[in-house]
Every structure is written in C-alpha cells, then in structure tokens.
Amino acid sequence: MLFDNGTSVDALEAQQAPLLRREEHFFSLGVTLTVPLDRRAGSGDVSASHALRRSSTPRPAVNRGVQSWTNEARLGASCGRVRASLHSVNDDDEGEDxxxxxxxxxxxxxxxxxxxxxxxxxxxxxxxxxxxxxxxxxxxxxxxxxxxxxxxxxxxxxxxxxxxxxxxxxxxxxxxxxxxxxxxxxxxxxxxxxxxxxxxxxxxxxxxxxxxxxxxxxxxxxxxxxxxxxxxxxxxxxxxxxxxxxxxxxxxxxxxxxx
Missing domain, CATH: 1.20.1260.10 (Ferritin, core subunit, four-helix bundle)
Structure with missing residues (x-):
C-alpha cells in the first residue's frame, strides 16, 4: 500500500521506528496520549496536515503501528495547545499543584x-x-x-x-x-x-x-x-x-x- 506522497507502509514504519516517543499525561482529560516528538513536514516524515487529510477519507485497514501514528497526528494540534498552556503556567513551577x-x-x-x-x-x-x-x-x-x-x-x-x-x-x-x-x-x-x-x-x-x-x-x-x-x-x-x-x-x- 502507498500513501498519496508515494511512501509505502513499510517505509513509513521504518522512518518512524527510531523516533523518540514520550507519554504526556493530561490529568484534566483523564487519558494518556502518546505523541511523537518530531512530526515536522519536510523532515522525511509524512506531515501532520497530510496525515489529517488522508485520514478523512476511508481507507483499507493498515497495521496497528501506522494506524496509531495517524490517530496521533490527528490529535497533535490540540495536544500541543494543551501542553503549551500547561507550560505557560508552570515553566518555573516544578512544585506547582x-x-x-x-x-x-x-x-x-x-x-x-x-x-x-x-x-x-x-x-x-x-x-x-x-x-x-x-x-x-x-x-x-x-x-x-x-x-x-x-x-x-x-x-x-x-x-x-x-x-x-x-x-x-x-x-x-x-x-x-x-x-x-x-x-x-x-x-x-x-x-x-x-x-x-x-x-x-x-x-x-x-x-x-x-x-x-x-x-x-x-x-x-x-x-x-x-x-x-x-x-x-x-x-x-x-x-x-x-x-x-x-x-x-x-x-x-x-x-x-x-x-
């Protein structure tokens, strides 16, 4: 299977495997989100905006790793806003409640x-x-x-x-x-x-x-x-x-x- 930019599923998984991942725990949302640290367009990855565009169209099921990445990209923008909001309050407040x-x-x-x-x-x-x-x-x-x-x-x-x-x-x-x-x-x-x-x-x-x-x-x-x-x-x-x-x-x- 190929994506719109010609990237194959296997190639995409190979690109994403080495990336450092981090769990962001948002207590206010009551969920744990796993967000890749680097999803910049033009860096060899499929951009978040492109992934969003792809995911709006029904496609055949792909393996769990690629599917997970697509869901993460969809949530990326909103997660970034939440994370930025928390950091703006607590940058110097390690002891902050x-x-x-x-x-x-x-x-x-x-x-x-x-x-x-x-x-x-x-x-x-x-x-x-x-x-x-x-x-x-x-x-x-x-x-x-x-x-x-x-x-x-x-x-x-x-x-x-x-x-x-x-x-x-x-x-x-x-x-x-x-x-x-x-x-x-x-x-x-x-x-x-x-x-x-x-x-x-x-x-x-x-x-x-x-x-x-x-x-x-x-x-x-x-x-x-x-x-x-x-x-x-x-x-x-x-x-x-x-x-x-x-x-x-x-x-x-x-x-x-x-x-």
Whole structure:
C-alpha cells in the first residue's frame, strides 16, 4: 500500500521506528496520549496536515503501528495547545499543584496566598536538602546540626498548614526556583570537592538557604500583619525565629571551619 506522497507502509514504519516517543499525561482529560516528538513536514516524515487529510477519507485497514501514528497526528494540534498552556503556567513551577494554579494575582490577598504556597515548597525543598547535606558531611556534629534543623523544618511545615487554615486557603504548593537553585549549587560543589572540604561547603550552602528563608518570612509577616491576621503572624514569627537561630549556629560553625 502507498500513501498519496508515494511512501509505502513499510517505509513509513521504518522512518518512524527510531523516533523518540514520550507519554504526556493530561490529568484534566483523564487519558494518556502518546505523541511523537518530531512530526515536522519536510523532515522525511509524512506531515501532520497530510496525515489529517488522508485520514478523512476511508481507507483499507493498515497495521496497528501506522494506524496509531495517524490517530496521533490527528490529535497533535490540540495536544500541543494543551501542553503549551500547561507550560505557560508552570515553566518555573516544578512544585506547582496544577489544580491550585493562580495564573493572575489581582489583590494583596492573592499575593499572600501565592507567597504561602511558594513558602511551603521552599520548606519541603529545604527538608530534602538537609537530608542530602547530612549524608554528605563527614562531621558527626554537623550531621546532628542538620538533623536538628530538619526536625524544626517539619514543625515549620505544620505551622504553615495552620496559616493556610487561618486564611481559609486550601493548602497547596507553588514553584520555588530559588531554593532548588541553592540545592543544585550545593550538589555541584559537593560532587567536585575532596572530603576535607565537604563540611565547609555544606554549612556554607545551608547558611545561604537560611538567609533566603529569613527574607521570605520577613515579607510574609508584613503581609499577614497588613491583613490583621494576628494568629498567622505569631505562627510565621515562630518559623522566622527558628530560621534566625539556625543561621546564627551555621555562621559560628562556618567560622570555626575556615579558621
């Protein structure tokens, strides 16, 4: 069997077999779609528009592989639009809960809610990073320091959940690229360092993360206070005090390491 452009079924299957394929899971559609990554016209493939034109005319049944490809091409345009829409919201939001996305912030309360969501992700990222740092350092004392702050971080996450409840916001997350960047930098430095430097690197990176978290809580507290949310301010201040104390401990430890 030949298609309109003279391509045989066997030739088409041979062309398509090496192509990388990827499953895109669209929870909102309730289905799983398998979409080829490359269906450009003129690249040796049959174009999506040509496949659409072919598929509108009844033809003899072909094998399952070619039939599947034709169906994928038919869905390609709409799948691309859905995928582009998701990416436009979540490009920087690896921790984003799609069901809770705030695509537009219009009021100070909208902003406060979004900041709470990014703070939740920040603390979850920090908890994961503390475990990695604890595993990486040779010093038992520094391991204990990281493990202690991990326990505090769990308490901070619970405090944030209470703040969500006080504002009657559904607890959710949003992307925190800053903390992910700090963790990535720490991993990179630890991978290229000799064991003798790892205590210093881990403490230094943890100190940078604490400074970022302190600024986040200072901003959140001011926003919550402006809303007259006294109980929320109290909970957020507890988190800030813990971060400030940890920052002081890390700075003292780092001073002793570099002396």
């Amino acid at each position: 799609p069901l809770m996305s705030q695509t537009k912030l219009e009021t100070p309360l909208d902003l406060l809610r979004f900041q709470l969501r990014t703070t939740m992700t920040m603390e979850e990222d920090s908890l994961e990073a503390l475990g990695e740092l604890s595993d990486a350092v040779p010093s038992r004392e520094i391991k204990k320091l990281f493990q202690h702050h991990a326990d505090e971080t769990r308490e901070q996450i619970e405090n944030l959940r209470k703040v969500f409840e006080l504002f009657e916001f559904p607890a959710s997350t949003a992307g925190s690229p800053s903390t992910k960047g700090i963790s990535k930098q720490a991993r990179s430095l630890l991978e290229r360092s000799v064991p003798a430097l790892r205590d210093q690197i881990a403490v230094s990176c943890a100190l940078g993360n604490e400074h970022y978290e302190i600024s986040v809580y200072q901003s959140l507290i001011l926003s919550a206070d402006a809303q007259g949310a006294v109980d929320a301010v109290t909970l957020l201040t507890e988190n800030l005090d813990q971060e400030t104390h940890t920052s002081d401990e890390l700075r003292k430890t780092l001073r002793s390491l570099v002396a």
